[in-house]
Amino acid sequence: MCADMCQGAVPALLPFLAAQRGCSYTALGSLVLAATIGSSLIQPIFGLVSDRVRQPWLVPFGVLVAGAGLALAGPAPSYGWTVAAIAVSGLGVAAFHPEGARFAGVAAGERREPETGARAGVRRAA
Numbered sequence: 001m002c003a004d005m006c007q008g009a010v011p012a013l014l015p016f017l018a019a020q021r022g023c024s025y026t027a028l029g030s031l032v033l034a035a036t037i038g039s040s041l042i043q044p045i046f047g048l049v050s051d052r053v054r055q056p057w058l059v060p061f062g063v064l065v066a067g068a069g070l071a072l073a074g075p076a077p078s079y080g081w082t083v084a085a086i087a088v089s090g091l092g093v094a095a096f097h098p099e100g101a102r103f104a105g106v107a108a109g110e111r112r113e114p115e116t117g118a119r120a121g122v123r124r125a126a
Contacts, residue, residue, distance in 0.1 A: 038090020
């Protein structure tokens with residue numbers, strides 16, 4: 001949940017960054033893009049690695065990196081450093097989710113609910 005809050009905090013930071021640094025809407029949108037690329041597009045790579053070799057250390061590491069990246073975005077000295085910090089935060093989110101999902105499945109045990117989302121639809125259609 002902490003990793004997801006880091007991802008959701010990026011849009012909440014935008015008005016403050018606009019007021020403090022005078023960023024344009026394009027620049028602010030690029031920050032959201034950096035977070036999305038850092039998390040959503042990279043997450044399948046972490047998933048592939050995690051499927052082959054268990055990496056339980058990615059759970060705390062991902063949360064730490066996500067939080068650190070977000071924390072460094074505020075005092076970043078330039079726009080470029082802000083983009084880099086937000087992207088690092090996204091990488092932390094991406095690192096967390098595959099192993100976090102594995103732990104959730106183990107914790108649920110026999111009480112697992114049916115899957116939701118696109119993966120469930122693909123499995124049912126096959």
